Amino acid sequence: MQVPILKQGAYLIATVQSALTDEDLKQLRDTLVLQVSKVRARGVIVDVTALDVIDSFATRTLRDVAYMIRLRGAETVIVGIQPEVAFSMVKLGLTLEGVATSLDLEEGLAYLDRKAKAHEREVRAHR
Amino acid sequence: MSGSQDVATVTQARLETTASRLRELVAHLRHQRAQLREEWARLITEAKLLTAMTKEEIFAEATSVYDNYVEALETGTYEALQAYARNLSERIIPRGVETHEVVGIVLLLRDVLARSLFATYHEDFNKLNRILDAYEPAANRIAATVAVGFVQERERIIREQQEAIRELSTPVLQVRERLLILPIIGVIDPQRARQLTEQLLRGIRTNRAKVVVLDITGVPYIDSPVANHLVQTVEAARLLGATVIVTGLSPEIAQTLVNIGVDLGKMNTVGDLQGGIEEAERLLGYKVVLMQESVAQSA
Numbered sequence: 001m002q003v004p005i006l007k008q009g010a011y012l013i014a015t016v017q018s019a020l021t022d023e024d025l026k027q028l029r030d031t032l033v034l035q036v037s038k039v040r041a042r043g044v045i046v047d048v049t050a051l052d053v054i055d056s057f058a059t060r061t062l063r064d065v066a067y068m069i070r071l072r073g074a075e076t077v078i079v080g081i082q083p084e085v086a087f088s089m090v091k092l093g094l095t096l097e098g099v100a101t102s103l104d105l106e107e108g109l110a111y112l113d114r115k116a117k118a119h120e121r122e123v124r125a126h127r
Numbered sequence: 128m129s130g131s132q133d134v135a136t137v138t139q140a141r142l143e144t145t146a147s148r149l150r151e152l153v154a155h156l157r158h159q160r161a162q163l164r165e166e167w168a169r170l171i172t173e174a175k176l177l178t179a180m181t182k183e184e185i186f187a188e189a190t191s192v193y194d195n196y197v198e199a200l201e202t203g204t205y206e207a208l209q210a211y212a213r214n215l216s217e218r219i220i221p222r223g224v225e226t227h228e229v230v231g232i233v234l235l236l237r238d239v240l241a242r243s244l245f246a247t248y249h250e251d252f253n254k255l256n257r258i259l260d261a262y263e264p265a266a267n268r269i270a271a272t273v274a275v276g277f278v279q280e281r282e283r284i285i286r287e288q289q290e291a292i293r294e295l296s297t298p299v300l301q302v303r304e305r306l307l308i309l310p311i312i313g314v315i316d317p318q319r320a321r322q323l324t325e326q327l328l329r330g331i332r333t334n335r336a337k338v339v340v341l342d343i344t345g346v347p348y349i350d351s352p353v354a355n356h357l358v359q360t361v362e363a364a365r366l367l368g369a370t371v372i373v374t375g376l377s378p379e380i381a382q383t384l385v386n387i388g389v390d391l392g393k394m395n396t397v398g399d400l401q402g403g404i405e406e407a408e409r410l411l412g413y414k415v416v417l418m419q420e421s422v423a424q425s426a
Binding site for chain 2 (some may be wrong): 078079081083084086087089090091095096101102103104107108111
């Protein structure tokens, strides 16, 4: 099951549609990390609303995606983690440390916009 | 071989005689219905049972209990009586009728009927004995059925109320757009902790909250499993994109959290509820200004 990746302005949006195998996850990671500089995206949103389970491999892959994309000069935000999923993740000690999370797509976009603005201010202050 | 056959025949015969005696008994009770029912209602009033009900109500209930009682004796099935007992309990429990009253009236009825049997058959002692043999087990079973029905109904009501109290015990309140507060009062046991997590995470989703102030001023202490649970809830909320600010930690709770080795980087805590709400407003970008000041500024 391939995850469709859409370009929306300066952002890439990957919407997970159904449960993913480890292979699918790796492919998603590679595609996103590759695409992000190809289209000069400033931010990436991974929407996991459809996932009923997020296991340790998925968590690690999502974290890797976020870290790798940061190294490639963009921000990542994971959106749409379900309340039950969130709590079972935490119970397993999977807390997605250092990765931004938002309630849903809308919030994720707002977060990236805020980040972009803050970055701009910083740059201006630097000059 | 013939011995076992004999036993079977004897058992069969005994069953038949029990059935025929019960039939006789039922006929007797039907015949004496008006009189016995009145006698019973009188005894109930005399014993000061069912004081929450009027005389007419007692008489009406006594009539239906009596008829159900006789029917249970006749048919030997207790489902109808059970349903009736449950229905009766449902009606009288809200009026403050106690368990001893219900058990009391059923036992009174048993006594009234037994007395009437004595009065009718006192000349033929053997027959009286046989009739009582048939009557007593059935009567005891009926008494137990009614009493159990009543207690079960009470337990059901208590369970419902407990559920209601539990629901009330973790309110999720929206104070501003995107800002929820959860004031917790009283001891948090594991079940309440679970419910708190559920309400908090669901509240974040339905209210699209960005900041939640969890005020535990009213919680005297927590044990380490619950403390761990609390920390996990805070982390789960972050996965939903919300920040939790915990306020009003008592010295005991602070001690517990330090003992379980909480990561203070993950836990946002402020001294009191006021400070928590102010911090939340700052996070959300609100600025609260006194009216006079704002007038002075614009002037």
